[in-house]
Amino acid sequence: MASHLRPWLTRLQLQPALALAGLFALWVLMEALAGLRLLAPLDTYFSDHLLRQHASQRPTPDNIVMIGIDQRSLEDDAMLDFAGRNWPWPRMVHAELLRELQQRGAKAVIFDLTFTEGDPSAPESDRAFAQALRAFPAYLPLVVQPDGQPSPFKRLPPLMAVRPGPDAQPDAGAPLLTPMALPVDVWRTGLINFLPDPDTVGRRYYIDYSRQGWRIPSLPARVARDQGWVVPLQTDILLNWYSKPFPRLSYRDVVLSRQFSKPIPLPDLRGKIIIVGAYASGLSDLHPTPLSRLTDPPTPTAGPEILATALANLQHGDWLRPAPRASELGLAILLMFLLAWGWRRGWHVSLLALGLLLATALSTLGSYLLLQRTILWLPFSYLTLCWLYFFICALLYFLAERRRREHTVQLFNRFLDPRVVRKLVDRNALAQAEVGQAVEISVLFSDIRGFTTLSERQPPEKVVQMLNGYFDLQVEAIDLHGGTLDKFIGDAIMAFWGAPLSNPHHASEAVAAALDMTDRLEQFKRMLGEAGQGFDIGIGIHSGPAVVGLIGSTQRRLDYTAIGDTVNLASRIEGQTKGIARILVSESTRLACGEQFEFIDHGEHQVKGREQPVRLFEPKRKTT
Template sequence: MRLSWRKTIAPLLIAGLVGAFALGEQLGAFADFNAATGDILMRWHVRDRTPPADIVLIDIDQASLDDPQMLDLAGNWPWPRQVHAELLRFIAPQKPAAIAFDLIFSEPDVFRPASDKMLSEAIGETRALLPMVVAADGEATPLRNLPPIMEVRAGPDAVPNAGLPLIAPKAIDPAAWRTGLINFLPDDDRVGRRYWINFPHEGWTLPSLPRRVAEAAGWSVPERDAIALHWYGKPFRHLSYRELYLESQKEHPRLPDLKDKIVLIGAAAPGLHDLRPTPLGASFSGPEILATAIANLSDDDWLRPAPVSWNLALGAIGMLVIALAFARRPNPLPIAAMLGLISLAVLLWAFQLLGKNIQWTPFSPLLATWLSFATVATGSYLRERRQRDHAVQMFARFLDPNVVRSLTMDGQLAKAETGSGQEITVLFSDIRGFTTLSESRTPEEVVTLLNRYFDLQVAAVFEQGGTLDKFIGDAIMAFWNAPVATPDHAERAVRAALGMSRALEGFKHELGEFGEHFDIGIGIHTGPAVVGFLGSSKRLDYTAIGDTVNLASRIEGQTKGVARILVSEATKNACGNVFDFIDHGEVTVKGRSQAVRLFEPRERP
């Protein structure tokens, strides 16, 4: 049983692709691809997105490290912790909503313990928040032993002896450990797109620094492990650590406007290596990432990922639409144009959703749909190519190669293969005097001469765009107006007959004395007939059948002793005034009760 590509194979292939896509989505096989392509959409979306004005970053920038005055007062990095204490006491009177360090004071200063003590006291006074990191390895600290001020919470299923290797601010008095985690949270491709809110471990929860800042500022905090960051294309407000600290050393300093602001103090100098890969760049400042998470919480505009079902639905619908489109309209160009418009609309909608804090990355279903299109289009093309090549091979036996190419380019071959009734003009040509010629030649010479004769006659048919039906012994049958529509088919048939007559004169000259008795008779009739491929599955011929064909053959038989070319009255009338015609009267032909009027065409001078 032969399977239909469009009705059977293509739908089965699409069904398989839909199943593979759905399984891949469920298993997260497209996560990295969606994330990377989503980054492109994100960068486009956030170009003009401005962060909140109430978040201020105090940067330990390169200028702060290199400034001569800072070198005189604080020395080389790392500075004595007294410097940070002095800065804290300088900005605290401005009543910021919260102050947080993005610096880990993990080791006590054994040479300047008084300096550490001053910072501990300043942190206690200002209630500044400190960062902490869960390390990749090291000695685990029992979570139940951490100070209550760290707000590490035990859930109902908490493991009593659970521990984590922590990098804590050991230079600061534990009584001032208002800490929050600042662990970088990379995706599988090592790019950071999320930030911890609550770090879970064996039933325990460690708060992140953005959560501690939000609670200090009085904001609501989502009860989830992490949030997807909604980035900003415009910069946060930045102040140089150097400028503030040197101002604090003056007798009459200018106080910065930090009232109700969130103040983050962190390392921004490239040499301090606090850089991470994010959707906005491969080397993004750690304090900027922290500030983004805090800003998202302040405005509650962190990104909510779209449900996985959206991608599943889009992919399944897209691939099914492809299957239906090819089933109804196999031309791939309109389908590709439609698919392009749909893809653009989906991307624009995903872009609009970012403004509503919904992150939808529809790239895997779009890719799956385009791959389905490419697969089905390729299969359809190969199938059409095979059909076309088959049809070309078949029609090349009957038509001038130029006509076959025209049919191919116009996409009419499939239509031409189907049998149909239409008006055509049929020409029959038969040899006179062939017996005399064959008696004087060897069989090989006769075949050579006949082939030469047929070449000349067929050339005349093809020159006028005719279809060569068949050779019947030494006779030729041809017709016009199929498979190529030819409005002047009667005129072309007559011109072909006149051309065959002229070619015959040249051929007779080649035969010499044997050409004296060599002649042809040509009969032409115009009328309805059924045209198409007829025969068995193993042998097909493109031919015409019907009374029109029979009458054209009978007319050819009436040429003996009358004229080399005779046409019916129907053909004469179809030619109009193009030729001169000699009326040879009416004749009765075999198989017809009604007489047929015959005419001999002549070229007009």
């Protein structure tokens, strides 16, 4: 039974843990290789929180300035007189703005406004804007549309910098929203398409849009290359956000700054990169980003701000670099096998949970610290897999633990008081009992005197009834003093103290139980009346080392018992009680009891199986 129990516990606790570790590791590996990433939303959820926290500590660069077409620019009386009352404004207004920015020493100007159709009512206005763009070249937006008539790439003006790759298809094209209102010699364009992730949140920005082997540069990449900044050789970058919006001026204030007798004061724009975009309600280009939840309620991020973030990242070279997926994969596999190793070593579930919690906290901290070095490390989905693995194994552990407790209770309830059994369950005594152990114990043997004569005068059912009543009283005394009931041997009782729960006072408890058993004997004899006149018992106790554990046939029956010379001598001492005393104990038991009892020395006696005589003592309660 015991030999089968341990493999059963092993199969239930260890093999599933190791098997699950292998399965989870295989799943993680296959998911990484196949690019499925079923738990990727967890990574994006946690990364957005980290990015917002990280962004809150990043100062916004001041060399990129936004000029916003805000509500004030649309409704101000002076602006209405200057630009008219209809939107879009005549493009000569943008020409005036461009001349103003040129005079103020702006380094570069980017229009985040589309100019797709000419103004038939004021063609001179479009010509004026084109002339201003020739005098001070600015960057114009280009949009790839989801559908429409494709424009062949090979026919686009060279100024657009759309370039073929080695595998470019000659007839490739795409539906493009180009600045058709302006002549092609000012088409210094760049892509401004919003690049959403599968959850529609924008976390990246195009560097080059690739289509059929052709590459269309984005506006930030176009400016960066013209400025001589380092541009990565990849299709897009992960944006590294800033704490606040970029410095912004009202379009109205800039274009009208010299139109009044008292000029409108403006900050120094020399050497600044200017982005002109719409911010007014109904005109603004708004998109969800990780920063959207920085405000309450969440507000989308304006398109010009996203463009400016990409541009600033390229200027400072601090866009986010994804950490190798192998590092996240390796972490998950390592943690899973460490957990499996912990289960195998029998570590408590709370210790494993604490370890995994610590690993999760350190990984989160590591992810945040790596952000400081512009590395985006997202182990969160794999950590979730580790926690899932842990909870499944914890459930198996719980089931195995419950089975172990049930088995322990069933096994020891035959020998011990239920209160003691509960302590054994908590201390995992079953595992110790299976292997057996050598311990110091006190063994008690009790046998009935005159029972044969008594049984001859009573019918069998009456004999059994009396015997059971006697055993009930004696076992209560053993339980009361914390003893382990080993077995009944006919009309004899064997019990011991000191196992399975260690007890340094095992000798004193055994003697106290023996004295209590004699008291209960007198109670039992009174219950029997005349029939109990010849009923008596003898009790022998010896203290010493013995092997205690589950002993017997693994196929049929196992008993929790003690074996060894200490047991044999206790039985022999019980045999010496007849004609001397009801209770006799060995000298080792007397010495172990200290001064708790009084002892009557009955001298040395020769016992069967021992060459040396044994000194025996009769214990008595101390008199006050």
